[in-house]
Amino acid sequence: MSIDKSKISPSQFVFTIVCFIESSAVLSSFFVGISGRDSWFVMIIGYLVYLPLLFIIAQLMKRFPEKTIIEINDEVFGKVFGKVVSVFYIWFFVTLTSLNLLDTQVFASSSIVQKTPPIVLLATFALICVWAVRNGISVLTRYMVIIGVLSLMISVLAFFFAIKRFDFANLLPPFQQKPMIYVESAHVVSTIPFGETIVFLMLTPNVKSSPKKFGKYLLIGTLIGAASMFVITVRDIGVLGETIKFFTVPSLETQRVSGLSRTFSRLELLYSIIFIALMYSKIVVLLYASVSAISQVLKLKSYKHISILITVLCIIYTLNLYDSGISHAISGMTVVPFFWSFLEYILPILTLVVVMFRKLGKKEGGANDDDIRNSGKRNNLAVRPSVGNQI
Amino acid sequence: MSAVKLVLKVFFLVSFVLMTLLLGGCWDNIELNSISIVSGIGVDAVPDNPRKLHVTLQSANVKAFSTSAGGGGGGDELPFILNEQQSISITDAITAIDRRTSRALFTHHNQVVIFGKDYCKNGVQSAIDTFMREDEMRVETSLVVADGTARDMLSIKVEPEKLASQWIPRMQETISFNIGKIDVSVLDFSSSILKPSAAAVLPIIKVVSTPFEENQLEKAVKETENKQQTTESQSEEGQKQEEGGEGQQETKKDEAGGGKKEEKKGGGEAETKDLCLTGLAVFKEPYLVGELDIEQIRGYRWLKGDVNATGLELNVGEGAANINISNARFKKKVRLDENNKLIVDFTVEADAAIQESFGIDDSEPKQYVEVITKAVNEKIKSEIESCVTKAKELKADIFGILNALYEKQPTKYKAIKENKDEVFASFEMNTDIKITVQDTGKLRKSVVEKWWNDEH
Numbered sequence: 001m002s003i004d005k006s007k008i009s010p011s012q013f014v015f016t017i018v019c020f021i022e023s024s025a026v027l028s029s030f031f032v033g034i035s036g037r038d039s040w041f042v043m044i045i046g047y048l049v050y051l052p053l054l055f056i057i058a059q060l061m062k063r064f065p066e067k068t069i070i071e072i073n074d075e076v077f078g079k080v081f082g083k084v085v086s087v088f089y090i091w092f093f094v095t096l097t098s099l100n101l102l103d104t105q106v107f108a109s110s111s112i113v114q115k116t117p118p119i120v121l122l123a124t125f126a127l128i129c130v131w132a133v134r135n136g137i138s139v140l141t142r143y144m145v146i147i148g149v150l151s152l153m154i155s156v157l158a159f160f161f162a163i164k165r166f167d168f169a170n171l172l173p174p175f176q177q178k179p180m181i182y183v184e185s186a187h188v189v190s191t192i193p194f195g196e197t198i199v200f201l202m203l204t205p206n207v208k209s210s211p212k213k214f215g216k217y218l219l220i221g222t223l224i225g226a227a228s229m230f231v232i233t234v235r236d237i238g239v240l241g242e243t244i245k246f247f248t249v250p251s252l253e254t255q256r257v258s259g260l261s262r263t264f265s266r267l268e269l270l271y272s273i274i275f276i277a278l279m280y281s282k283i284v285v286l287l288y289a290s291v292s293a294i295s296q297v298l299k300l301k302s303y304k305h306i307s308i309l310i311t312v313l314c315i316i317y318t319l320n321l322y323d324s325g326i327s328h329a330i331s332g333m334t335v336v337p338f339f340w341s342f343l344e345y346i347l348p349i350l351t352l353v354v355v356m357f358r359k360l361g362k363k364e365g366g367a368n369d370d371d372i373r374n375s376g377k378r379n380n381l382a383v384r385p386s387v388g389n390q391i
Numbered sequence: 392m393s394a395v396k397l398v399l400k401v402f403f404l405v406s407f408v409l410m411t412l413l414l415g416g417c418w419d420n421i422e423l424n425s426i427s428i429v430s431g432i433g434v435d436a437v438p439d440n441p442r443k444l445h446v447t448l449q450s451a452n453v454k455a456f457s458t459s460a461g462g463g464g465g466g467d468e469l470p471f472i473l474n475e476q477q478s479i480s481i482t483d484a485i486t487a488i489d490r491r492t493s494r495a496l497f498t499h500h501n502q503v504v505i506f507g508k509d510y511c512k513n514g515v516q517s518a519i520d521t522f523m524r525e526d527e528m529r530v531e532t533s534l535v536v537a538d539g540t541a542r543d544m545l546s547i548k549v550e551p552e553k554l555a556s557q558w559i560p561r562m563q564e565t566i567s568f569n570i571g572k573i574d575v576s577v578l579d580f581s582s583s584i585l586k587p588s589a590a591a592v593l594p595i596i597k598v599v600s601t602p603f604e605e606n607q608l609e610k611a612v613k614e615t616e617n618k619q620q621t622t623e624s625q626s627e628e629g630q631k632q633e634e635g636g637e638g639q640q641e642t643k644k645d646e647a648g649g650g651k652k653e654e655k656k657g658g659g660e661a662e663t664k665d666l667c668l669t670g671l672a673v674f675k676e677p678y679l680v681g682e683l684d685i686e687q688i689r690g691y692r693w694l695k696g697d698v699n700a701t702g703l704e705l706n707v708g709e710g711a712a713n714i715n716i717s718n719a720r721f722k723k724k725v726r727l728d729e730n731n732k733l734i735v736d737f738t739v740e741a742d743a744a745i746q747e748s749f750g751i752d753d754s755e756p757k758q759y760v761e762v763i764t765k766a767v768n769e770k771i772k773s774e775i776e777s778c779v780t781k782a783k784e785l786k787a788d789i790f791g792i793l794n795a796l797y798e799k800q801p802t803k804y805k806a807i808k809e810n811k812d813e814v815f816a817s818f819e820m821n822t823d824i825k826i827t828v829q830d831t832g833k834l835r836k837s838v839v840e841k842w843w844n845d846e847h
């Protein structure tokens with residue numbers, strides 16, 4: 001049972017997933033830098049590789065609709081080993097939060113405010129995020145629909161702005177690279193944007209929905225996110241051509257060269273707006289997962305008190321994660337996907353195998369369960385309109 | 392909600408609003424009066440020192456514009472400020488210039504990068520890297536080659552834009568109908584040389600020495616007058632020689648006088664001059680290997696397939712016509728035969744409208760249209776052939792034929808990859824031009840044909 005008792009609607013849940021995936025789409029250099037013009041194909045393969053994980057996440061959500069991944073670990077692996085596994089997840093969530101804070105800061109430092117010290121950028125951005133997190137999941141996901149729809153609209157609009165410079169020949173010829181390139185790049189795609197959705201196992205008890213529909217929501221959310229990512233990737237390849245492999249932020253360069261006329265050009269402002277909004281949407285979810293997971297492991301009644309402390313630790317962690325942007329980029333393409341694979345794929349598979357072996361959790365969420373979840377009348381799971389005061 | 396919580400919320404809200412207003416750009420604030428906005432960057436080779444570049448930065452002189460706008464006669468003020476530095480790289484040169492200027496150089500709004508021809512011969516790779524990599528530079532900035540030095544081009548006044556760096560982008564926009572799209576950005580150039588063809592073109596612009604105030608017509612009239620005077624004086628001389636001859640000195644004085652006048656108007660660093668597009672510079676990888684003239688430019692554009700509408704001047708016998716080509720459609724099929732010979736089947740279909748016609752027999756409309764159609768076909772074909780011959784000679788696939796082969800038949804491209812230059816230099820082209828004359832303008836027949844026929 002989540003220590004945040006507020007509830008979110010299925011549409012908020014879906015758009016939180018959409019924003020989560022889209023935020024990775026705007027930072028496509030991790031896989032585009034490897035697979036170049038075939039990145040659109042790699043993206044599809046990466047998503048197909050991710051689908052079994054989606055099924056596992058959906059199964060865990062369905063079997064444990066009232067539990068977060070931390071509580072599932074306790075039940076599946078026992079109190080002691082479950083805590084060990086949970087510590088891995090906590091490290092994963094905290095590291096992901098810090099990495100995304102770093103991405104935001106690096107983007108702002110290199111493209112918008114070059115002279116502003118990184119600590120100022122990190123602190124101000126983290127302050128907004130922790131403010132949202134302290135108000136609970138209901139408040140922090142309230143704007144996801146707006147951000148998600150806005151970013152989809154901007155992605156489509158940006159495609160039209162880029163049409164003048166779009167050259168379909170830049171996508172040709174397909175499949176001319178070594179097979180290992182596709183394997184490596186698809187691995188990055190399946191772990192960095194898609195695999196990270198494992199974090200939504202921290203939100204399960206907060207979703208006001210029938211357990212049977214979790215899989216559907218996950219599928220819709222990731223499909224919309226993947227479609228948006230596909231459009232962005234194809235647009236970037238078509239506009240930048242052979243040079244796409246060389247840019248650190250390809251989407252930003254695409255927006256820079258796009259425009260309808262000499263007057264209506266230089267549209268990187270649109271990219272900057274949507275980048276900051278999407279990174280906010282991802283970081284708040286990760287930060288929320290981090291602080292609520294730590295609170296659950298430490299058996300705290302509220303995560304509110306430790307949220308600022310964890311955020312400060314995340315900032316310090318961010319400042320010490322990598323010595324340079326180059327190290328970050330190289331690690332994102334090489335080391336990180338392997339670490340993440342263990343946490344995103346191996347552990348959930350192991351969890352589900354043990355669950356099935358020990359016949360834990362509910363096999364099917366019945367109609368009665370749906371009513372109970374929707375009304376929130378079990379285990380003190382009261383749905384209350386205002387969240388901030390109940391944490 | 393308790394009063395304390397309400398006060399706290401209001402406090403946080405006010406703090407955030409104040410932070411947004413007051414802290415925005417604490418470190419990155421840029422005041423307009425503290426920067427010098429660079430509008431053009433010139434890069435030239437330094438003679439006898441291939442490691443160094445001569446970098447010229449042109450910034451608009453706001454003072455000159457404001458005085459002239461206010462009617463305060465800013466005639467003495469130059470409309471631009473030039474900063475120059477010789478250095479091993481562009482950023483190094485900018486840093487050096489920054490040390491001796493009161494305003495920080497701001498390159499984000501740079502309009503054009505001009506390469507001196509000599510610099511291009513050694514390869515433009517160092518400059519391309521700077522413009523692609525440096526955060527403040529923009530990859531959509533136009534690139535051009537100066538027929539001469541970039542420094543000379545940036546140091547003249549041009550009308551009506553005043554600055555060469557503003558004249559060039561505007562000319563590239565307006566000339567697109569006449570010649571086709573010639574604007575090449577840093578990104579386009581980089582993308583082109585990374586493709587299998589590895590060739591690119593950049594427009595060549597020349598500083599024309601003819602002073603602005605003295606137009607071609609005046610010059611022609613003067614030349615005719617001078618010739619007449621010379622002929623008259625020669626005949627007089629002949630007479631005077633017979634009579635004892637003194638006129639020789641007078642003629643020499645006249646000629647010397649004319650020469651001085653030219654020299655005076657042509658001299659001076661910021662004299663108003665004209666700029667003119669004279670051709671396209673052909674690059675193989677980042678190295679300049681040759682040039683295309685104006686006629687070959689159009690051939691290049693036909694083959695690239697990005698001319699939708701353009702004008703054509705035709706000479707038909709003694710007469711001439713001007714044709715407006717529109718709705719152009721292109722088909723380009725590239726294939727390799729069994730002997731690995733590259734074959735290009737190129738088809739152009741377009742509509743034509745007659746804008747001007749004289750001296751061509753139009754008494755029989757059907758025959759007249761046939762004559763015009765044939766002339767248009769021949770003209771387009773000759774433009775294409777001229778350009779293809781030049782490209783073959785330079786072994787530079789500026790048309791992207793090898794790119795097309797690689798895109799459609801990558802396996803066959805791999806077979807010729809090692810000797811692609813030779814394959815390109817011997818490629819065969821089958822051109823099929825289908826022009827349909829749709830419109831003869833407001834007239835069905837020329838109203839002046841009678842007098843033309845009388846004259847000829």
